[in-house]
Amino acid sequence: MDPREYRDARWHTLLRTAEDLGVEPEQAPTVVEQVLARQQARIRRAEDPDLLVRRALADAVLGPPDRPRSRRWPAVAALAIVVVAAGAVFALARPDAPPADHLRADQMPSLFGYDGAAASTLLKKRGLEVQQRPFRSCEVRDRVVASEPAAGAEISRGDHVVVYTALPADVSCLTDYAERQLAWEVLDWANGHGPAPSFAPRVWVYPSDGSAQLLTGAEAADPDSWRASHVLTALRRATADVALVQEHPLTYAVPALRIVAPTDGTNQCGEPDPSIGAKTNVVAFIIRSADRTGCPLRVELYRDRGERIESVALYPASS
Incomplete structure (x- = not known):
């Protein structure tokens, strides 16, 4: 995948992930940029780089995990069998596959192209409890940059959702x-x-x-x-x-x-x-x-x- 396209698509999510890991909001863009720069080659080779980038981000913030001295293969194998069995049961009981190119009424809508007011109006009409929070981002002020839950998540009337709207961190953040x-x-x-x-x-x-x-x-x-x-x-x-x-x-x-x-x-x-x-x-x-x-x-x-x-x-x- 092209690294720049991946950055455009996942930038705000990665900033939020960095903050969840304990990075201060004003430092998150620098940390994410450094991780993306180091992972460019792997991102280019990956069809879906999300997992490797999130791991690299966690390693950059928390340090790499300690390697266990013994692998305990029997326990790992037993766990794998349990996971596979559980997956088989889930596959038999799971509902229809989610749509790939649209969102159902019971899924969180995409808020791309919305500002805070328009997003709140849309979500409240669907019976959701909406809270807006400013989020430091290189985007036009008050544009929606993320939501919790994210687009596509299953929702029900009365659910609480958070809409994050852009608060430009610096006047030079967006030259255009x-x-x-x-x-x-x-x-x-x-x-x-x-x-x-x-x-x-x-x-x-x-x-x-x-x-x-x-x-x-x-x-x-x-x-x-x-x-x-x-x-x-x-x-x-x-x-x-x-x-x-x-x-x-x-x-x-x-x-x-x-x-x-x-x-x-x-x-x-x-x-x-x-x-x-x-x-x-x-x-x-x-x-x-x-x-x-x-x-x-x-x-x-x-x-x-x-x-x-x-x-x-x-x-x-x-x-």
């Missing part, structure tokens, strides 16, 4: 803070979590089929005006994506948002439209799929001198 904030604003609006971003009096929409649509500013602020282009539909689908990582414990991956340069990442996943590519005031972002395969969905927001969005170009995700 304003661009990332705009990307989240567009996604909030597309998903019905927030108001429309600032649109220019005329807005060109370039959907994935090569056509073009011209909207007035008032039309652009109305999600119904975007139905023909399917741009907002693509954004909703991308943010709702989940992927089953493992069944025991039940673990799901969610998408990742990244700000990119307008000229980056287009060689294999499509070139920008030359009719709008000459403009310079542009914010480009991608949404990586939960399973990190294929080309990510890519959006380019072109703005006028007043920072209002005057063109939107969509490059769809592909497997």
Whole structure:
């Protein structure tokens, strides 16, 4: 697995793990970065690096475990037999396998693309008791960065859940803070979590089929005006994506948002439209799929001198 993609997907979970091991919150990012740097080669070779990274993190914080002087093979073998037998009984009695590409109503929803207020509203509508806690993170303020339980865990009405929202640790933590904030604003609006971003009096929409649509500013602020282009539909689908990582414990991956340069990442996943590519005031972002395969969905927001969005170009995700 690509180490950078793994870092993007599991960063906040690893920070929480480090804190659970006793690391001070302000020191957790440094510790996690050091562990990830040392484990890059092993992460690259592993299909699912979670176990090896967690072990390395525990070793870095607590020290490596002492090796026993004798292996006591008979006891280990007996334990293995018990575990296998228990697993066989569980396999016979277990319910249907969890879905791999969506979450049921009795599972904790993915909170990717939510801020604290929207996440609380969603969870309370499902009958859950919600507590919000700030969490030092390199993310736009008040964006949800984690939850307890995590996405995909089985839940019931009345359960207590904790939503962790970003509290930027330093002003230099995110060098692209304003661009990332705009990307989240567009996604909030597309998903019905927030108001429309600032649109220019005329807005060109370039959907994935090569056509073009011209909207007035008032039309652009109305999600119904975007139905023909399917741009907002693509954004909703991308943010709702989940992927089953493992069944025991039940673990799901969610998408990742990244700000990119307008000229980056287009060689294999499509070139920008030359009719709008000459403009310079542009914010480009991608949404990586939960399973990190294929080309990510890519959006380019072109703005006028007043920072209002005057063109939107969509490059769809592909497997």
